[in-house]
Amino acid sequence: EPEVTQTPSHQVTQMGQEVILRCVPISNHLYFYWYRQILGQKVEFLVSFYNNEISEKSEIFDDQFSVERPDGSNFTLKIRSTKLEDSAMYFCASSESVGGGTYNEQFFGPGTRLTVL
Amino acid sequence: AQTVTQSQPEMSVQEAETVTLSCTYDTSENNYYLFWYKQPPSRQMILVIRQEAYKQQNATENRFSVNFQKAAKSFSLKISDSQLGDTAMYFCAFIPSNAGGTSYGKLTFGQGTILTVHP
Numbered sequence: 001e002p003e004v005t006q007t008p009s010h011q012v013t014q015m016g017q018e019v020i021l022r023c024v025p026i027s028n029h030l031y032f033y034w035y036r037q038i039l040g041q042k043v044e045f046l047v048s049f050y051n052n053e054i055s056e057k058s059e060i061f062d063d064q065f066s067v068e069r070p071d072g073s074n075f076t077l078k079i080r081s082t083k084l085e086d087s088a089m090y091f092c093a094s095s096e097s098v099g100g101g102t103y104n105e106q107f108f109g110p111g112t113r114l115t116v117l
Numbered sequence: 118a119q120t121v122t123q124s125q126p127e128m129s130v131q132e133a134e135t136v137t138l139s140c141t142y143d144t145s146e147n148n149y150y151l152f153w154y155k156q157p158p159s160r161q162m163i164l165v166i167r168q169e170a171y172k173q174q175n176a177t178e179n180r181f182s183v184n185f186q187k188a189a190k191s192f193s194l195k196i197s198d199s200q201l202g203d204t205a206m207y208f209c210a211f212i213p214s215n216a217g218g219t220s221y222g223k224l225t226f227g228q229g230t231i232l233t234v235h236p
Contacts, residue, residue, distance in 0.1 A: 033223065043162070043208060045223040056222060089160055103169070103212070103220045104149050108162035 002026040004109035006092050012115045013082055021112045023076045023092030032075045034067065035095040043091065047073065082116045083108050101114060118210050119144045123227035130199045131235050138194045138230050140209030148214045151185065152196045157205040169194065169218065199234045206231050
């Protein structure tokens with residue numbers, strides 16, 4: 001069964017460093033998302049991406065964050081200068097399309113745990 | 118904007134018993150979907166059950182069922198015959214849809230309820 005994959009599973013970095021979190025969405029999916037979950041808290045939306053551009057972003061997604069689909073398979077989240085409060089689990093999700101009068105399920109990856117020291 | 122509230126931070130149940138997790142939401146949308154996601158210790162997000170707001174009939178998936186009260190904006194999850202593998206964090210979530218039933222945009226999650234099933 002197709003699945004969303006994410007690498008690395010755990011990333012440890014120093015405050016102020018840049019990190020890139022990688023995701024490989026399901027191959028025929030067109031919508032891509034990043035969510036994050038600070039330990040013990042709810043899952044929060046960061047950004048959605050469609051047709052090579054951001055379609056929606058939250059107030060969390062400030063200038064320190066960027067997303068990119070550098071090739072036909074990867075979808076990346078970059079944090080330019082990490083802060084302690086960026087420590088969280090980051091989930092990538094993808095959905096097949098928008099349309100058709102149905103719910104287009106967002107399939108989640110296993111997450112990347114980011115620890116900022 | 119939508120909000121989703123889960124007022125039970127933790128719940129516990131004995132194996133084989135039934136447990137109900139509560140969720141309320143607030144939205145001005147008339148069309149939407151509601152979900153329960155399970156997050157076991159592995160942290161993977163797993164879709165448990167989905168409810169379309171236009172459907173009056175409550176969704177059921179094997180041992181999992183919901184009680185959807187649209188007027189009250191309430192959406193509870195009942196787990197029957199609880200199993201040890203049901204131990205996890207459970208999130209209620211919302212996504213709007215258009216009049217044709219096509220969902221759009223982001224999922225909005227509640228704070229989660231940690232469910233522990235005891236042998």
